[in-house]
Amino acid sequence: MSTRTQLTAVALTSTLLLAIAPAALAAGADTITVRDRRIDVNPGESDPCTGATGTIGDDEQDVFHITELADGSTHLTGHSTVSVTFTPDDPSQTTYAGHETFAISESSSDRSFTTTSTTHLRVRGTDGTFLTIREVAHLTISPNAVAASFDKPTFICS
Numbered sequence: 108m109s110t111r112t113q114l115t116a117v118a119l120t121s122t123l124l125l126a127i128a129p130a131a132l133a134a135g136a137d138t139i140t141v142r143d144r145r146i147d148v149n150p151g152e153s154d155p156c157t158g159a160t161g162t163i164g165d166d167e168q169d170v171f172h173i174t175e176l177a178d179g180s181t182h183l184t185g186h187s188t189v190s191v192t193f194t195p196d197d198p199s200q201t202t203y204a205g206h207e208t209f210a211i212s213e214s215s216s217d218r219s220f221t222t223t224s225t226t227h228l229r230v231r232g233t234d235g236t237f238l239t240i241r242e243v244a245h246l247t248i249s250p251n252a253v254a255a256s257f258d259k260p261t262f263i264c265s
Contacts, residue, residue: 138174143167154193154201156238156264161195165207180216185209191230203238205230219254221247239263 147165154161171185186209193203207228214221228240240262247255 135177136174138172141169141171141173143169143171145169152193154195154203154238155262156236157200159195159197159200161193161197161200164192164194166190178216180214183211183213185211191228193230201232201234201236203230203232205238219247219249221245237263237265239265 145165145167147163147167149163149165150161152161152163153159167187167189169185169187171183174182176182187207189207189209191203191205191207195202205228207226209224209226211222211224213223223243223245225244226240226242228238230238232238240260242258242260244258245255246253
């Protein structure tokens with residue numbers, strides 16, 4: 108999932124969290140599920156293994172579950188599955204096709220915020236090579252400061 112897509116997902120979920128808060132507080136707890144399917148076409152991207160420019164196409168399906176509890180705390184989980192292609196501008200360069208998954212879990216209250224996300228992308232090139240990207244990121248913020256934070260990306264061209 109591109110950074111742009113992840114930011115869109117976070118913005119969407121944040122907006123939804125704000126929209127459901129009043130109803131959830133009145134009812135004690137409320138959960139909504141958001142399903143989204145979109146196709147993104149991103150020209151002007153680069154193959155990180157060769158530097159070739161081209162277009163990335165994403166056929167993405169997202170599912171998010173958002174729960175607001177009576178105490179004001181919020182829990183979000185989400186998962187995306189994406190069919191990914193990279194079509195180079197120069198047809199003599201490698202074309203890639205494969206899959207990406209993205210998962211997120213967030214919990215927040217008036218006292219803390221915690222989020223963990225994972226990304227896994229694996230695409231195969233027409234020349235038999237693979238591009239693999241994995242990432243696990245975590246952030247916990249307490250009332251006083253950031254309590255824990257890490258980001259572990261792995262990038263492999265093979």
